[in-house]
Amino acid sequence: MSKYKIIGESVPNMPWQEGAESKSSMPLRRYSENPIIGRNPLPGVARVFNSAVMPYEGKFIGVFRGEQTNGIPFIYLGHSEDALHWTFDPEKILFTDENGRPFMPRYAYDPRLVKIEDTYYLIWCQDAYGAAIGMAKTKDFKTFMRLENPFLPFNRNAVLFPRKIDGKFMLLSRPSDSGHTPFGDIFLSESPDLVYWGRHRHVMGKSPEWWEAVKIGGGASPVETSEGWLLFYHGVTSTCNGLVYSIGGAILDIDEPSKVKYRCETYLLTPEEWYEERGFVPNVCFPCATITDAGTGRIAVYYGAADSYVGVAFTEADTVIDYIKEHSVVRPEDAESGRR
Ligand code: BMA
Secondary structure, eight states: OOSSOBOSOOOTTSOOOTTOOOSTTOSOEEOTTOOSBOSOOBTTEEEEEEEEEEEETTEEEEEEEEEETTSOEEEEEEEESSSSSOEEOSSOOOEEOTTSOEEOOSOEEEEEEEEETTEEEEEEEEESSSEEEEEEEESSSSOOEEEOOOSOSSEEEEEEOSSOBTTBEEEEEEEOOSSSSSOOOEEEEEESSSSSOEEEEEEEOOOSSGGGSSEEEEOSOOEEETTEEEEEEEEEEEETTEEEEEEEEEEEOSSOTTSEEEEBSSOSBOSOSHHHHSSSSSSBEEEEEEEEETTTTEEEEEEEETTTEEEEEEEEHHHHHHHHHHTBOOOHHHHSOOOO
């Protein structure tokens, strides 16, 4: 019997590996065949990383950050029978605007994917006179309607919650300045219609813990559990040789997710394997999605590695929630509602 429940779909065919190894008793265990997507996966695309996947019609579908050979990132659609071996559509996703005209962002990166009721939403980073949040919806993964800029620049790492709370869409994001690093806290915003957003509340800040002292950012769409919203996010530290991105874990209040219930003071996974330490940008583990099975409590975390590859790590709700709770340190400004 599981101690904690995942509230969501049963996905008995989700990817899993018995006996996957963990480092230093960490709760996330890497898939032994990582990276699951290698370099040059399709013509004109040098690297695929920081990507999001989900179950779809008994198989799996995903939106992938494809860095083209001219260096500009776009989003490509991928298909898989087992969520481990992927094939990609050769052309990047072409959106339409709200009037049905073709729309192609100037660039698009770090896509996330979530199903709310009967619609799938893509959220990514794009240009709107600076790095900003892009959003589109689809019902069939054939046509994608891009919604006009929901937020002002500069903001990135947006993730939508998989259900409305109190009748409102809820979104985590990480506002910043026009640079790459300052202002590294996660905020919550709500909307009745995905057009008008407000009641912006502080969720959690970068922390004094060194591994996440520079900035943090939402990772995978939060997983609903009996303990609260389980959030895998990224935390960044600075070294004399550049930034290091690790995966962190927190549990947010189920009804008021701007309140942090538990927050793990250590990372859950940090760059240690060759595909995480070596690549276009070394030392990056950047979570963007999970696949979960409510029946067994299994969780697969999908993360970009070294801005070059996609990796998968496995855990169970019981394992990771207990770990987060046992190592939890919540500062008063994270525990409060975040309303000022
Ligand atoms: C962040 C984002 C990510 C990237 C990371 C490391 O700011 O741009 O897409 O993986 O930097 O380069």
